[in-house]
Amino acid sequence: MIQEQPSARLPIRGVDISSLPKVEDQGGVFYDDEGQQQDLFQILADHGVNYVRLKLWHTPASGYNSLERVKATAQRIKAADMGFLLDIHYSDTWADPGKQYKPAAWEDLDYDQLTEAVYSYTKETVAELREQGTDPDIVQIGNEISNGLLWNTGKLDGSSDQFTRLAGLLKTGIDGVKDAGSSAKIMLQLDSGGDNDMYRWWFDDIIAEGVEFDVVGLSFYVYWHGELDDLSDNLNDLACRYNKGLIVVETAYPYTLANQDTFDNLISQEGQLVDGYPPTVEGQTAWLRDLMQVVADTPDGLGKGVFYWEPAWLGLPGCGWDPNNPASGNEWENQALFDFDGHALSSLDVFLEFSGSDSGRLIDVRASEQ
Numbered sequence: 080m081i082q083e084q085p086s087a088r089l090p091i092r093g094v095d096i097s098s099l100p101k102v103e104d105q106g107g108v109f110y111d112d113e114g115q116q117q118d119l120f121q122i123l124a125d126h127g128v129n130y131v132r133l134k135l136w137h138t139p140a141s142g143y144n145s146l147e148r149v150k151a152t153a154q155r156i157k158a159a160d161m162g163f164l165l166d167i168h169y170s171d172t173w174a175d176p177g178k179q180y181k182p183a184a185w186e187d188l189d190y191d192q193l194t195e196a197v198y199s200y201t202k203e204t205v206a207e208l209r210e211q212g213t214d215p216d217i218v219q220i221g222n223e224i225s226n227g228l229l230w231n232t233g234k235l236d237g238s239s240d241q242f243t244r245l246a247g248l249l250k251t252g253i254d255g256v257k258d259a260g261s262s263a264k265i266m267l268q269l270d271s272g273g274d275n276d277m278y279r280w281w282f283d284d285i286i287a288e289g290v291e292f293d294v295v296g297l298s299f300y301v302y303w304h305g306e307l308d309d310l311s312d313n314l315n316d317l318a319c320r321y322n323k324g325l326i327v328v329e330t331a332y333p334y335t336l337a338n339q340d341t342f343d344n345l346i347s348q349e350g351q352l353v354d355g356y357p358p359t360v361e362g363q364t365a366w367l368r369d370l371m372q373v374v375a376d377t378p379d380g381l382g383k384g385v386f387y388w389e390p391a392w393l394g395l396p397g398c399g400w401d402p403n404n405p406a407s408g409n410e411w412e413n414q415a416l417f418d419f420d421g422h423a424l425s426s427l428d429v430f431l432e433f434s435g436s437d438s439g440r441l442i443d444v445r446a447s448e449q
Contacts, residue, residue, distance in 0.1 A: 089374060093387070096131060096390065098391070109423070136168055150213065169221055190244065218264070298329040301330075314373070318378045344414075388414075390417065
């Protein structure tokens, strides 16, 4: 572990609470430090959270993470005076390095038709959000797209034109954001935040293809993606190499190995944990503090922030992961920042430790002036 107290501040201290509408629909409630029931956004704000990330699926079977659902939660984000990161998956379901399924509506489109669909869909999505006064501050084009997106058309498959095809899709998505009249920063996100070789390979080629973006997003789960030193080394190199804003846009760590529902948790064994960070609230707190310190220490002020992934995803019946199966379970509730009954954990205080006077919404995504 790095240290007990932070020595720097982070302008963006965020959470991904995409599951919140489902949790609330299933009766989930949240309690502040005093044990009083309170709106989740108020609890988060009181603990220094100033940004919210929401994923968007094209036509989800369950209806959750649809544009209408995102628009409703976006209104709550703006009412809480928080920044808003829109994470467009370009899929009807989960998109990640192991699966990037096209929306069913786009399955039979050729490359030219697909690029037009990406453009129109992105532009219309951002335009609708703007029309209701909830313009995103950051738009993420694809989710964990280390292996491409919209398979197989945009898949990185080893062919000579793989990055040309991927770049074409990314450019049309980015054009859609701009042509909707938005000034949102553009983020491209990969997984495996400790793998510098992969980040260099991917971003070197994407930049060579002329893709213009503002922020590098990284996923970093320490039980999968290396050690904190690996993340630090990668951030330091990326800062020097690309001069872009850097945000760890997904991370989490368990505060318990207990299970709230009957569905096995992803992290449930002592052997999956990291030395120095036990599966306790104290261990979770230390992990989050040390991670945020690593990001804050990135050269030239380019470490812009951290988003904790799904801190309010309670393991209630009907709150499972599979949009096609309402009876599916939750494999993540032991990594939340609230206990199984919705009480805030003291690990939430870490966000406040890294807060300052800035709102963090309008970020300078390049290096600080020297």
